[in-house]
Amino acid sequence: MGLFDSIFGKKERTEIKADAKEIDEEDLIQEKQVAVTLTHLGYLKRIPVDTYKTQKRGGKGITNYRTAKYGDVAAVITVTNENDVIIITSAGIIIRVPVEEISRFSRPAKGVRIMRVKSENGEKILSVASAIHDSEE
Numbered sequence: 001m002g003l004f005d006s007i008f009g010k011k012e013r014t015e016i017k018a019d020a021k022e023i024d025e026e027d028l029i030q031e032k033q034v035a036v037t038l039t040h041l042g043y044l045k046r047i048p049v050d051t052y053k054t055q056k057r058g059g060k061g062i063t064n065y066r067t068a069k070y071g072d073v074a075a076v077i078t079v080t081n082e083n084d085v086i087i088i089t090s091a092g093i094i095i096r097v098p099v100e101e102i103s104r105f106s107r108p109a110k111g112v113r114i115m116r117v118k119s120e121n122g123e124k125i126l127s128v129a130s131a132i133h134d135s136e137e
Helices: 003-008
Strands: 033-039 043-048 073-080 083-089 094-098 125-132
Touching (some): 033 083, 073 083, 073 125
16 A cells, blocks of 8 residues: 555556656747738837738728838748748848747837848848748757
8 A cells, every 4th residue: 555545545546657758848839820020120029810800891900010110011921939030131141030039029019129230231131031940950
């Protein structure tokens, strides 16, 4: 008769195995569709796609960004939390950021500055793309 049996008066049903699989932090990320917005000034934010609702003809739309304050929107892409976002500038700078590490903000918020884009030198964001996350990096 074990300790559990003596305390609760019934047999323990939980079975503990020694060969349990190790849990990686990436296994805990829930796959969810998000919209990633990047501005020409280098601000980046992540918003759940379900924040935006489908509209019919004559819909007025909703504010995603205040362009007068934070610069024009360079790109908006939809990805899952398990992907990476790759940003390429005209100066040859390439940044790869896991989507899960991009801060979540409300729609009109500016986001966080991911890079300094020197617009006075003619530098601009050329491309934004999504890629499958490589866990070996």
